[in-house]
Amino acid sequence: MSRLISVKRAHGPSIEGEVLVMREGFSPRYDLDRISGVISRIGHSVEGESIFNKILVIPTVKGGVAGGWAFFDLLYKKISPKALIFGKLNPVMVQGAVLAGLTVTEGWSEDLLSILKNGDHLRVDSEKKKLFIF
Amino acid sequence: MLRGDHGVAVKESIEFQIEVGNFFEAKEFVPITNAHVMGDIEVMGDGGLGLLETMASSGAKCKVPTSSNARCMHFGDFDNLRADEAEVKKERKLIGYLKDMNIAPTDTCINYQTVYQPKLGEHVAWGDTGTVIYANSVLGARTNYEGGKASFAAALTGRTPAYGFHLDDCRKGTFLVNVDTDLDDFADWGALGKIVGHPHQDYFAVPVFNGIKEVPFSDSLKHLGASLASYGSLAMFHMVGITPEARTLAEAFKGDEPQETMTVKKADIDAIYSAYKYKDGASNIVVFSGPQLSLFEIQTLANLFKGRKVHKGMAAVITTNHAVYSDALRLGYVAELESAGVQILQGVCFYILQRLSEIRKENDWTNLISNSGKIVNTITAHRFNTILRRTADCVDIACTGVLK
Numbered sequence: 462m463s464r465l466i467s468v469k470r471a472h473g474p475s476i477e478g479e480v481l482v483m484r485e486g487f488s489p490r491y492d493l494d495r496i497s498g499v500i501s502r503i504g505h506s507v508e509g510e511s512i513f514n515k516i517l518v519i520p521t522v523k524g525g526v527a528g529g530w531a532f533f534d535l536l537y538k539k540i541s542p543k544a545l546i547f548g549k550l551n552p553v554m555v556q557g558a559v560l561a562g563l564t565v566t567e568g569w570s571e572d573l574l575s576i577l578k579n580g581d582h583l584r585v586d587s588e589k590k591k592l593f594i595f
Numbered sequence: 596m597l598r599g600d601h602g603v604a605v606k607e608s609i610e611f612q613i614e615v616g617n618f619f620e621a622k623e624f625v626p627i628t629n630a631h632v633m634g635d636i637e638v639m640g641d642g643g644l645g646l647l648e649t650m651a652s653s654g655a656k657c658k659v660p661t662s663s664n665a666r667c668m669h670f671g672d673f674d675n676l677r678a679d680e681a682e683v684k685k686e687r688k689l690i691g692y693l694k695d696m697n698i699a700p701t702d703t704c705i706n707y708q709t710v711y712q713p714k715l716g717e718h719v720a721w722g723d724t725g726t727v728i729y730a731n732s733v734l735g736a737r738t739n740y741e742g743g744k745a746s747f748a749a750a751l752t753g754r755t756p757a758y759g760f761h762l763d764d765c766r767k768g769t770f771l772v773n774v775d776t777d778l779d780d781f782a783d784w785g786a787l788g789k790i791v792g793h794p795h796q797d798y799f800a801v802p803v804f805n806g807i808k809e810v811p812f813s814d815s816l817k818h819l820g821a822s823l824a825s826y827g828s829l830a831m832f833h834m835v836g837i838t839p840e841a842r843t844l845a846e847a848f849k850g851d852e853p854q855e856t857m858t859v860k861k862a863d864i865d866a867i868y869s870a871y872k873y874k875d876g877a878s879n880i881v882v883f884s885g886p887q888l889s890l891f892e893i894q895t896l897a898n899l900f901k902g903r904k905v906h907k908g909m910a911a912v913i914t915t916n917h918a919v920y921s922d923a924l925r926l927g928y929v930a931e932l933e934s935a936g937v938q939i940l941q942g943v944c945f946y947i948l949q950r951l952s953e954i955r956k957e958n959d960w961t962n963l964i965s966n967s968g969k970i971v972n973t974i975t976a977h978r979f980n981t982i983l984r985r986t987a988d989c990v991d992i993a994c995t996g997v998l999k
Contacts, residue, residue: 470618470619472614472617472618486796486828488973490638490946490947490973490976491972491973491974491975491976492975492976493976494952494976495640501952501976501977501978502975502976502978503975503978503980520796521796521797521828522796522798522828523796523825523826523827523828523972524724524824524825524828524973525724525824525825525828525973526633526722526723526724526740526741526742526743527638527742528742528743529633529722529741529742529743529744529745529746530633530634530638530639530640530643530742530743530744531638531743533639533640533642533643533646533743533744534638534639534640534641534642534643536642537640537641537642537643538640538642549796549797549798549799550798551740551798551828551830552615552619552739552740552741552742552745552758552759552798553740553742553743553745555615555618555619556615556741556742556743556744556745557742557743559611559614559615559618560611560743560744565618
């Protein structure tokens with residue numbers, strides 16, 4: 462059965478895919494090996510997981526201006542995620558997503574961390590500011 | 596600009612800014628007086644380099660004075676910290692593009708101490724978190740985090756979308772931090788930033804510090820701000836009686852009540868230090884970086900390292916910008932530090948060094964000890980075991996090899 466979640470803000474194309482759910486803040490510089498696309502920070506909730514082609518569900522951000530270029534770089538290296546679904550974000554994540562043409566959203570009507578697990582399927586409708594969980 | 600009358604780079608920049616501004620529901624642009632761009636080959640990669648080449652080759656020039664952030668390699672001859680040759684060539688090319696666009700490659704994350712100090716209420720567009728939080732908080736200037744293309748776009752259009760910390764409403768304090776302890780070292784200020792920032796990962800949260808007993812040094816506020824920005828992604832703080840928009844507690848909150856109140860005591864600071872645990876390793880490194888060091892920080896280290904030697908199995912590294920390095924050289928601090936075996940890198944910050952994971956493995960470094968609350972957080976993707984210690988302890992560790 463599908464479930465519908467509203468987001469506060471959204472930008473980018475509507476897309477569908479598999480989620481990787483982070484249980485803590487994220488920075489592409491602090492947490493990610495940007496050569497392999499694998500989360501490399503020791504002890505991160507998804508350490509060892511690849512972000513490639515995933516819809517990243519991220520509660521908060523850490524840092525950092527690196528995201529301004531990093532998502533474009535990941536796209537160029539063909540290891541980019543599909544979308545960034547933030548609880549709270551900073552402008553850099555939006556600036557980075559806009560540059561890379563990635564879908565980005567902010568704010569959840571329900572706590573996605575208690576609803577989603579890694580591998581679940583999600584559709585993001587940016588225009589309607591809705592997330593459909595399958 | 597949208598019609599392309601100012602060239603294609605400006606057209607694409609303003610389009611980009613409108614997209615970002617629309618996300619945050621900005622109603623207008625504000626003119627800026629200064630931009631600070633972040634771009635190095637480690638973070639922007641070949642894709643970003645290509646984009647910059649396109650901008651520069653179109654003849655685009657900055658509309659406001661613009662400086663550049665710390666970069667990812669030291670163009671010197673430290674074999675243990677070497678960058679890839681191919682990437683060195685790209686980085687030099689990148690610096691050439693900056694110059695073509697009339698950007699001053701100052702290569703610094705302490706522009707607010709050495710390059711430009713905007714005034715109260717002045718709008719700027721700065722692309723480094725530590726610079727942003729210092730500008731908003733200590734100088735009373737107004738900027739958001741302007742990462743990647745955003746800072747270049749602002750430099751080329753001379754404006755930025757009016758949202759976030761450009762607006763009065765965002766600059767109100769949101770929670771109160773009573774500081775019931777002395778803060779005697781830059782590492783203590785970084786620890787305070789971790790205690791407050793880590794549980795408040797919210798760009799729009801603004802802590803108000805109350806109870807600071809002595810007027811802090813610029814370097815103390817630098818370490819606090821860098822740490823808050825790193826752990827919490829925070830872009831502004833107030834300090835009652837110290838920062839310009841917080842002459843009183845009431846002014847800091849602009850009539851609102853704090854959403855939360857927390858108190859930080861000496862035991863909380865001590866607990867931060869004791870939570871860091873060493874791992875077994877024959878080789879370790881002590882780093883003074885993140886943000887780059889001011890002249891006074893280098894002077895202090897020159898005094899602490901005087902007559903001592905970095906111990907076998909240890910490395911000690913300082914990073915600063917070209918301006919501070921030149922003065923430190925003239926004043927004899929560089930000679931003092933180098934004779935102790937300290938390596939001084941110019942125009943870089945340690946945690947953004949190109950191929951840093953490989954450098955760590957090649958040197959077999961396990962523990963990274965620093966007095967920077969920021970760097971012990973930011974460097975972790977490279978799998979260092981990080982340890983926060985006070986400045987004099989860092990020097991002792993470097994010179995004795997005893998991991999205390």
